[in-house]
Amino acid sequence: MEQGGRTRGRYAKTAERRAAVARAALDIVLEKGHGALTTAEVASRAGMGETTLLYHFPSRDHVLVAAMELSDEEFRSQATAQLPAGAPLSEDWDLGPARLALGQDRTARLLLALEAEAPNPEHPAHEYLKRRNDGAVRALAELVRLRQREGRALPGLDPLGTARQILAAWTGLRAQWLIDPSFDFPQEVAQAYRALTGEAAMEAKNKIQDLITTV
């Protein structure tokens, strides 16, 4: 991170090493879950000694964050590949990622574990998740503003607050579902999204306006 930019190529090995570690770590997480990840196995899979790994990543938690970052990148490329290129905020946006996320409970659990440690500012997950949440909230707020312009979301809503609430419902429902999958997760997320944006109220309002203009 800090030394990535100087004399271009001299310290290229470090970048390679870090990438190899992230790759190996994510593989282990996907195979056995983050709880079963040991620094020893990551090191051996990435072709280095354990202490060498600890030189590049000061702790096991740093390795887990690197794995999560790699997972995010892969998820993004999958998701954008699946959606029409120019329309990241299309109709399918609401449900698409929710369905996609269903198959990935290993990474979902890793994310949950990082969220649990992120309140500690010393922890490597802190800055990472701050950025991550911030980005998600920003994107969702933009979506809310779009829906407001379309007349499908209540105009009085604070886009940022609503975005926070949508993200919260999403992650909270996922946490509940991981503990007890006794309900339809994507359907419940979609429901919460509709309620939080006031979509039903706007539909009613539009109907009333239609009625009035016909009178």
Added chain:
Amino acid sequence: MEQGGRTRGRYAKTAERRAAVARAALDIVLEKGHGALTTAEVASRAGMGETTLLYHFPSRDHVLVAAMELSDEEFRSQATAQLPAGAPLSEDWDLGPARLALGQDRTARLLLALEAEAPNPEHPAHEYLKRRNDGAVRALAELVRLRQREGRALPGLDPLGTARQILAAWTGLRAQWLIDPSFDFPQEVAQAYRALTGEAAMEAKNKIQDLITTV
């Protein structure tokens, strides 16, 4: 647990020991956070050897769950003491606990950590949090039904689903707030609650009905 009920009083010591451990564990959590809790320190504070502790609680995680359970009990007695006795689902219910919870970030973090491990059915937090979520959802669903009867929540809502969404928004917003306290947590929770129950829509609907009857 299994042998707690037979011959009444002969094995009373076990209950005492377990209570002492829970007390010591919760104290440590409140003082230094759950990450700093070691079985050795819990044992010494509870006045027993480490292996004795491990006889009553098979693992560190079991101790943490016991601490969380004790915290829940204390929270409940505080909350019910603060609210009017006969009205657990009163007006203040919405905001009261949210404000109360603000000061307790140590236990909030412990809860978050347990939620992260609870997806694993082998983990002691699994059954505990299943019960806990179930109870919270049930209570919230009852509140939603009450508000529906009062005409303050949309009658078409599924009370159980709405309850899940409210709980999700609550825990999700708390997780966001713990990472980055850049917004008003209780206010955002109240906002989400109003939106998810459709309170604004019902207020509008009642106004319209008043208008119609006056015409």
Added chain:
DNA sequence: GTCTATAGAGTGATAGAC
């Protein structure tokens, strides 16, 4: 059934030599 002592494996993390 309850409690303690001891020993050791497995893991994460640190300091210091090469």
Added chain:
DNA sequence: GTCTATCACTCTATAGAC
């Protein structure tokens, strides 16, 4: 950049006393 100790902590025995 790499590796060799070395340490702290959790957890699993085992063996036995009250």
